Amino acid sequence: MGTVALAAVHTKYNLLETARVPIAVIGSLAFPTLAFCLFVLPQRAVTGDPAFAAAAVASMVVFAFMSAGLFSIGIDLADQRAKPWAPFLRTLPGSPAARIIGLIAATLVVSIVAMIPLLIVGGLFTSAAPAPLDLLAAIGLVVLTAIPSQLIGFIIGTTCGPKAAIAVTQVAMFVLAFGGGLFLPPLLFPQWLDVASMVLPIRQAREIVVGAVLGTGVPLWAVLGIIAWTLVLAALAVFLYRRDEGRRYR
Amino acid sequence: MNAPLIHTDGLVKQFGDVTALGGVSLDVHAGECVGLLGPNGAGKTTLLTLVEGLRLPTRGRVRLFGGDPRDARSRIRLGTTPQATALPEALRAAEVLDFVAAHYPTPIARERIVDEFALGDLLRKQCGSLSGGQQRRLAVALAFVGDPELVLLDEPTTGLDVDARRALWDAVRARHTAGCAVVVTSHHLEEIEQLAERVVVIDEGVVRADDTLSAIVAGVARQRVTLAGLTPTQVAALEPTAVLTEDSRAGTVTAVLADSDAFVRRLVASDLPFSRLSVRGATLEEAFLTITKGAA
Numbered sequence A: 001m002g003t004v005a006l007a008a009v010h011t012k013y014n015l016l017e018t019a020r021v022p023i024a025v026i027g028s029l030a031f032p033t034l035a036f037c038l039f040v041l042p043q044r045a046v047t048g049d050p051a052f053a054a055a056a057v058a059s060m061v062v063f064a065f066m067s068a069g070l071f072s073i074g075i076d077l078a079d080q081r082a083k084p085w086a087p088f089l090r091t092l093p094g095s096p097a098a099r100i101i102g103l104i105a106a107t108l109v110v111s112i113v114a115m116i117p118l119l120i121v122g123g124l125f126t127s128a129a130p131a132p133l134d135l136l137a138a139i140g141l142v143v144l145t146a147i148p149s150q151l152i153g154f155i156i157g158t159t160c161g162p163k164a165a166i167a168v169t170q171v172a173m174f175v176l177a178f179g180g181g182l183f184l185p186p187l188l189f190p191q192w193l194d195v196a197s198m199v200l201p202i203r204q205a206r207e208i209v210v211g212a213v214l215g216t217g218v219p220l221w222a223v224l225g226i227i228a229w230t231l232v233l234a235a236l237a238v239f240l241y242r243r244d245e246g247r248r249y250r
Numbered sequence B: 001m002n003a004p005l006i007h008t009d010g011l012v013k014q015f016g017d018v019t020a021l022g023g024v025s026l027d028v029h030a031g032e033c034v035g036l037l038g039p040n041g042a043g044k045t046t047l048l049t050l051v052e053g054l055r056l057p058t059r060g061r062v063r064l065f066g067g068d069p070r071d072a073r074s075r076i077r078l079g080t081t082p083q084a085t086a087l088p089e090a091l092r093a094a095e096v097l098d099f100v101a102a103h104y105p106t107p108i109a110r111e112r113i114v115d116e117f118a119l120g121d122l123l124r125k126q127c128g129s130l131s132g133g134q135q136r137r138l139a140v141a142l143a144f145v146g147d148p149e150l151v152l153l154d155e156p157t158t159g160l161d162v163d164a165r166r167a168l169w170d171a172v173r174a175r176h177t178a179g180c181a182v183v184v185t186s187h188h189l190e191e192i193e194q195l196a197e198r199v200v201v202i203d204e205g206v207v208r209a210d211d212t213l214s215a216i217v218a219g220v221a222r223q224r225v226t227l228a229g230l231t232p233t234q235v236a237a238l239e240p241t242a243v244l245t246e247d248s249r250a251g252t253v254t255a256v257l258a259d260s261d262a263f264v265r266r267l268v269a270s271d272l273p274f275s276r277l278s279v280r281g282a283t284l285e286e287a288f289l290t291i292t293k294g295a296a
Helices: A003-021 A022-041 A051-079 A084-093 A097-125 A133-145 A145-161 A162-179 A191-198 A201-214 A218-241 B044-051 B093-100 B108-115 B132-142 B160-178 B189-195 B213-222 B230-237 B260-270 B285-295
Strands: B006-015 B018-028 B033-037 B057-065 B077-082 B148-156 B181-186 B198-203 B205-212 B223-228 B243-247 B252-257 B277-280
Touching: A003 A022, A003 A097, A003 B093, A003 B148, A022 A051, A022 A097, A051 A084, A051 A097, A051 A133, A051 A145, A051 A162, A051 A201, A084 B077, A097 A133, A097 A145, A097 A218, A133 A145, A133 A201, A133 B148, A145 A162, A145 A201, A145 A218, A162 A191, A162 A201, A162 B148, A162 B230, A191 A218, A201 A218, B006 B044, B018 B205, B033 B044, B033 B213, B044 B057, B044 B148, B044 B181, B093 B108, B093 B132, B108 B160, B132 B160, B160 B181, B160 B189, B181 B189, B189 B213, B198 B213, B205 B213, B223 B260, B230 B243, B230 B260, B252 B260, B260 B277
Parallel strands: B033 B181, B033 B198, B077 B148, B148 B181
Antiparallel strands: B006 B018, B006 B057, B198 B205, B223 B252, B223 B277, B243 B252
16 A cells, blocks of 8 residues: 555544544644633734734634644654554554654644634634635645644654653743744744744744735745755654654663 | 575664673574564563564664565565554454554455454454453454464463463464464463474573474473472482472472472482472473573
C-alpha cells in the first residue's frame, strides 16, 4: 500500500479511537468557541469593528489549530510511546510518513469541525463580515499553515516522555501564542519583538490567515517563512521518528 | 542453502555501560522454528528488537531478508506481536486486525486468522474489554495477519493458563506447518519444547548453545530431589555439584542436580536415614542456576 493510502488508514483509525472517548471530542470541539466567548466577545472595541473582529476570529482559529497540534499530538504521542503498542506499529512495514501524516490529518479534521461553531459565533455576535471568497481562502490557509504546529507537536511527542511532554508543550504553546501575536496584536509589540515574532511560524500563519480574511493580501515573507518551517520541521520529524528507540530509562 | 531470513554477525548492543548483547552471530533460515531460551534479562528481547529494526546495534551487523531491518521494505514478510497489555483499548478486535493488515501487500484472509486463533466471539469487542488471555491470543494473531515468512514471538504465552497456552501453541504450529518460520523466546522449557525444533540458549548476552531441541534438553535437564532426615553437608558429600536449599521448617533439603538416578543409588548405598524422598524435573530457572554454578 502506498504512503498516502496508508496515511488515510492511519487517519481513519486515529479518528475512530478519538471518537470512542466522547468527552475528549466535546472538549476539543467546544474549547475554541468557549475561549472566544470569554476573552474576545466582551471587548466591544474589537467586536464592533469589522476588521478588528475578523482579525480576532482569525487569530482565535489559528490559536485553536496550534493548541490542538501541540496538545493532541504532542502529549498523546508521548503517552503512546511509553506503551508497547507504539513500538509494535514501528515493526510493521510502512513509511514513517504514513504514521505522521495520519496523526496530523486526524487532528486537523477535529480542528476543522471545532472551527465551525466559532465561525458561527463570530458571524452572529461580532461585526466581522468577510467576503465569502476571502473567508473560504482563509479557511483553506488556516489548515495549511497549521501544519508546522502539528509537526512541532509530533517532535515534542517523539523526544519527550509523557510528563516532560506536558511541561514542554505548555511552555511552547505560551511562547508561540504570545510571540506569534495571538494574545496581543503585533501592532502593540515593540520593534525588536515584532522582528523576532516574524520569524515564528505562528506569526507567519496569523499574518497569512488575517491577510486572507481581510482581503488585504498575503505577505510574501510569511509565505516563504512558513514553507521553510514546514520543510525543516517535516524533515526533523521523520529523522527523529526513525532514530527513536522508544522510551529510555536510566 | 538459500539466503537466511535473519543474519546477525557479532551483534553488540550496549545501554550505557550495560552490555545487553555481547556479540551474537546467528542465522535463521526459511521454515525453521527456533526457540530462544534463556533466563530473564539474558538479552532475548534485545536481540529481537534489533532484528525488528526498533533499535540500532552498537556494533556488528543485522540483516532481515537480506536488507536493513530499519528499512520498511525489509519488514514486509515479517510478523511481530505486541505485548498483550498494549492493544489500543478503544478499538474493536476486528478493527485492530484490519488496521494491521492494511500495512501488508498480501494479508491473509481475515476469516482464516479468526478461525485459527478462535477470535470469532471477540471481533465486535473493544480490546479494553478483553480478558488477559483473549488479548494475548489477539496479539499473537496480529503477527500472522500479513501472511509473513517469519514471525518473532516474544514470550507469547506469558500469563496464560494451561488450556489457553495449548490452544495458542496449536495455532502457531499450524502456521508453522503452513511454511512460516518462527522464532519464539521463552524462559519456560516447556514452551520451547512445544514449539521449537532448534534451540538457541542465550545467557548474559551471548549464545551459550545452538543445537537441536533434544540435544539442548538433555544438556540443561536437571532433576530436583527433596528429602528429609539429612543435613545439607551430608547431601553435598553425596553429590558435590548439586545446588542445595534447606527448608528448616519442613526439615527438608532440596538438591538440583544432573543425574538423580545416580544420586539415589548412592543415597541408598550410603545407608543414611533419609525419608520423604521425592524427585521431579527441575524448571529451567533452577537448571540455569546449576549450570552457572558449575561454570563458576
